[in-house]
Amino acid sequence: MIFTVTLNPAADYTLTIPNFRTGEVNRAQEVRFDPGGKGINVSKALQTLGMSNVAMGLLGGSAGDAIESALKEMGIETDFLRIAGATRTNTKVIDPESGETTDLNTPGPEVTAEELDAFKKKLKSVVHGGDTVIFSGSLPAGVPEDIYRELIHMCRSKAAKTILDTSGAALKAALDAKPYFIKPNTDELRTVVEHDPEVAQEVVRAARVLSLETGAYVLASMGGEGAVLIKGRQALYAKAPEIVVHSTVGAGDAMVAALAAAETSGMEEADLLRFAVAAGSAAAAMPGSSCGDIGDVLNLAERVICAPVLG
Ligand SMILES: Nc1ncnc2c1ncn2[C@@H]1O[C@H](COP(=O)(O)OP(=O)(O)OP(=O)(O)O)[C@@H](O)[C@H]1O
Ligand SMILES: [Mg+2]
Numbered sequence: 001m002i003f004t005v006t007l008n009p010a011a012d013y014t015l016t017i018p019n020f021r022t023g024e025v026n027r028a029q030e031v032r033f034d035p036g037g038k039g040i041n042v043s044k045a046l047q048t049l050g051m052s053n054v055a056m057g058l059l060g061g062s063a064g065d066a067i068e069s070a071l072k073e074m075g076i077e078t079d080f081l082r083i084a085g086a087t088r089t090n091t092k093v094i095d096p097e098s099g100e101t102t103d104l105n106t107p108g109p110e111v112t113a114e115e116l117d118a119f120k121k122k123l124k125s126v127v128h129g130g131d132t133v134i135f136s137g138s139l140p141a142g143v144p145e146d147i148y149r150e151l152i153h154m155c156r157s158k159a160a161k162t163i164l165d166t167s168g169a170a171l172k173a174a175l176d177a178k179p180y181f182i183k184p185n186t187d188e189l190r191t192v193v194e195h196d197p198e199v200a201q202e203v204v205r206a207a208r209v210l211s212l213e214t215g216a217y218v219l220a221s222m223g224g225e226g227a228v229l230i231k232g233r234q235a236l237y238a239k240a241p242e243i244v245v246h247s248t249v250g251a252g253d254a255m256v257a258a259l260a261a262a263e264t265s266g267m268e269e270a271d272l273l274r275f276a277v278a279a280g281s282a283a284a285a286m287p288g289s290s291c292g293d294i295g296d297v298l299n300l301a302e303r304v305i306c307a308p309v310l311g
Pocket of ligand 1: 250252253255277278
């Protein structure tokens with residue numbers, strides 16, 4: 001089974017309000033709700049690719065209820081720990097007249113040590129050898145920076161594969177645990193290895209250092225430039241296909257979902273890289289955080305050229 005772990009989910013509302021004014025009553029022309037947070041986005045992308053998976057993590061309050069029922073409606077299995085604090089609500093107000101976007105975000109919960117402990121136990125009880133566990137996104141208040149290290153250690157002890165996609169201190173602290181796969185973008189890669197993000201060869205060098213240090217496969221994504229896949233000294237580069245970009249929001253999450261899907265179906269490295277790049281690009285070609293289905297991704301993957309990087 002594939003599990004996604006979202007410790008800091010968000011209930012995302014998008015309101016379309018022409019001529020939005022502060023200090024006045026505004027009426028929305030359109031309201032959209034999306035269960036959000038990076039691991040949850042990976043779950044949705046996996047579902048769109050036709051891969052069943054279980055969304056796990058922490059949920060609280062009415063925002064938590066809304067997320068859980070929306071995921072269930074999409075046919076995604078859920079196994080969240082309920083916490084006392086309220087899950088974040090992020091509201092985006094889009095004004096089509098001015099072209100402006102206003103963000104209204106709630107602070108999110110403070111997680112207690114007991115709640116975190118209960119989540120660790122829950123994850124330990126559901127993960128088995130051969131499973132893939134994806135850890136994605138930021139951490140809520142109260143959760144120590146090295147939480148992913150501890151959870152990855154536990155998964156490894158059960159012979160489950162782990163995929164890590166986070167940033168900053170949480171990424172740095174997790175590397176010791178030797179995740180199976182790491183998916184940094186160029187900014188995240190720079191948190192752990194200095195490099196010039198503008199120079200592709202430098203990204204390859206930094207990803208190689210990270211892979212040699214951790215023993216992990218590193219899939220370093222470079223937005224519209226594509227991605228490199230590194231294991232030890234071996235490196236493959238795939239250029240992203242030319243597409244009409246609609247929204248790059250969630251492109252990285254679609255890529256992580258494709259990576260997990262390719263890994264579980266035993267794809268060889270070059271095919272896995274082409275498939276993952278195609279999934280990212282398919283998502284970038286679609287509006288909002290939507291992503292491509294298996295047909296879209298396989299079609300696009302045929303246009304992705306992949307070659308070994310020498311040196
Ligand atoms: N402008 C683009 N054109 C074509 N493909 C793109 C574009 N932007 C992203 N992609 C595809 O999506 C993949 C992941 O994108 P990116 O490197 O931006 O991830 P990320 O920064 O982790 O994104 P996220 O914000 O979702 O976390 C890229 O490797 C590429 O395949
Ligand atoms: Mg990302």
